Amino acid sequence: MSLQIKHLLGLKDVSREDITAILDSADHFAEVLNRDIKTVPTLRGKTVVNFFYENSTRTRISFEMAEKRLSASPLNFSTSGSSVSKGETLRDTIQNIEAMKIDMVVVRHGSAGVPKFLTECTDATIINAGDGYHEHPTQALLDMMTIRQRLGKLEGLKVAIVGDILHSRVARSNAWGMKTMGMDVTLCAPTTLLPQHTESLGVKVTTKLNDAISDADVVMLLRPQLERQTHGLFPSVREYRTYYGIDRDKMNLMRDDALIMHPGPINRGVELESEVADCERSVILDQVTNGVATRMAVLYLLGGGEQ
Amino acid sequence: MSLQIKHLLGLKDVSREDITAILDSADHFAEVLNRDIKTVPTLRGKTVVNFFYENSTRTRISFEMAEKRLSASPLNFSTSGSSVSKGETLRDTIQNIEAMKIDMVVVRHGSAGVPKFLTECTDATIINAGDGYHEHPTQALLDMMTIRQRLGKLEGLKVAIVGDILHSRVARSNAWGMKTMGMDVTLCAPTTLLPQHTESLGVKVTTKLNDAISDADVVMLLRPQLERQTHGLFPSVREYRTYYGIDRDKMNLMRDDALIMHPGPINRGVELESEVADCERSVILDQVTNGVATRMAVLYLLGGGEQ
């Protein structure tokens, strides 16, 4: 089995067949992760470089765990202590790393487009672990895996994504992927935190929380980056919480069976009260568990390993 | 074989049977470490997260080496570059890590009680690698292993622990563990570096070095943290060295067969002169070697691996 794509740069141009193949494979790996021995020999002898130019805990650890459970050999590379500070170009850095005969690169970078650029200067398989405000495709895949796991399907489901849409690569990847899978996506944020040309994403947009969540099957919260507030993008944390934060009362406006999701890390008491984050309709920790399975699936399918 | 404890949070409430089982297992692993191939498949496929919120060299490397020699898959997590700086709660961080299906967590943290707190919010096995001024149980276990290795027993032996007792989790863990094993413990320090309620530890306390060391089977030195001096806890490094530092003359006040111990790192020329640190009665490097074996034993016994 192999995918149409050779790299995972984003979900914008990934077909429904490829997304389905990844989700099916992730379901398989989720079973492996419930075994006592969670390691499979799939990528033994393959070298994967984790190239993280931005700080990250959960994504880096999730990828590293996925790599180790596939028996790949991960090498971690971060900016501090690197020749980047000696003025080397990104192209030279990646070509040097590739010249050491690596197989795959997982890259996170503050600038949109870096993963695509890397495909143009190396032969290694590139997986985007988040690039600027552009895409974060494995996050959207694990979100869809989690929804399908709980609700049995994706097609026709209504999803509300609430929060700082403007700066969110998670929202963007989910919008593309969910549209492809036939889902009905509504983005909800104050006007200052909405992107301008949302029509190109093919989704609905609203500034009114109630409109977004009242008939949604899934409500996904995004954390407002609090440093935005000092840039005037929202008036105060208290006001954000009042209008867009989900507490028990707002949850009561949703359908009884709506799922609560969040890509983490959560600001408890801002976009999500603890009574909601920890309730039984929250699948936030399932998302984390499924993250490892999803990344195993992506590494496996792009790495050409035998299952 | 399994222990009564499910986590290693400290030695305060660990039974003599459990301590003996760990020391016996550590002796076994010490033999493994003398082989040419030092790796055993005991924990193959298990994931251990090293969660170090405080800087550490020897403890982190010792645990990582122990994990690798048991064929576990270690993941290192440190505060810098983590979502801790994004305001995530400790509970959320650990629950996220646990959701990735890890088996064990080795944790070092500047606040006493963090390891215990973690047992309340995750199902993973927790091993305390040092929490604030509270406990550092694997250090005390390796100290006892080293004494038993050299002197053939623990019961009835006299131990003097000299130095900054007030701020030492090593002293505290040793006091609890050694009392349980029937040893006779004396803590020795200037008044300002002694804790206030030492009677609860069930040990003798003195400010006079000679009283502590003259009939001890084991003299364990602790490093005074030099930054304490600027807080007025001792008058000067020179004065500390004069009254509590061990040189050849002070060593001559000890019994001829007394062991010299130190958990490291040593301030040479402060609490210990090189002529003492490097003499044949010093077992300081044995402690380091035994640290790996002790940690292998703890990981093995708590990890439920097959030997």
Added chain:
Amino acid sequence: MSLQIKHLLGLKDVSREDITAILDSADHFAEVLNRDIKTVPTLRGKTVVNFFYENSTRTRISFEMAEKRLSASPLNFSTSGSSVSKGETLRDTIQNIEAMKIDMVVVRHGSAGVPKFLTECTDATIINAGDGYHEHPTQALLDMMTIRQRLGKLEGLKVAIVGDILHSRVARSNAWGMKTMGMDVTLCAPTTLLPQHTESLGVKVTTKLNDAISDADVVMLLRPQLERQTHGLFPSVREYRTYYGIDRDKMNLMRDDALIMHPGPINRGVELESEVADCERSVILDQVTNGVATRMAVLYLLGGGEQ
């Protein structure tokens, strides 16, 4: 097969037989690296500590990759977060690490002589990964491997090394090693960037680029460390580039078949224009690839592994 040397501290006193054995073994490992499965079990169960006191990307990753491909178990140790900052001596640090039963130490340090010092206080095998302005022997070995791979021999070949010779451990290791292998070495730099007692190296020295490169089989560029310029060692980057940087015109002064080499990272537009760095006569990425093979050979031959 084993070497006359027990450690790799530098190339100054390494025999032609030992260098040849390392290069032959590296050629073998280069073939392994072209296989789909690049891992061999040679050093399974051996622990190698990467002890990097200076920032490094490519050298650390290259060593770590070499260690993993030999199935050794690498442990990374860097200064930040280490007990070095607590005032521990280097001798104590290394003896502590050695007491954990490690087999080999790869060390990079800002001070010349540290690798040699380590051989005096531990029994572990020491490999120098760069010490101050002294030596960087694995770099010189990979350079010679690359030349031999392309030109079929070393004996009698003419090499020009151009750039900041004064501060270059790469130049020094290459000068020693290449002399031993019967090569004809010319060092070329402005007077302020040349060492004073070059006669001891047994090489030619010139300040005129044309004299150095016109009949060379190999032209190796070194990056001028731009911070030197502020110390008055060269007048300006523009002047350095004019007189010592290689562009298409300067390349036309060389022989048609001369190889272009650089240990990286490159300052494009200073010592090397992109049109030269990326031309077909440039073997810069081959050097990187060969670095992993060379380090595998050194680790294998000094580690006493079975091939």
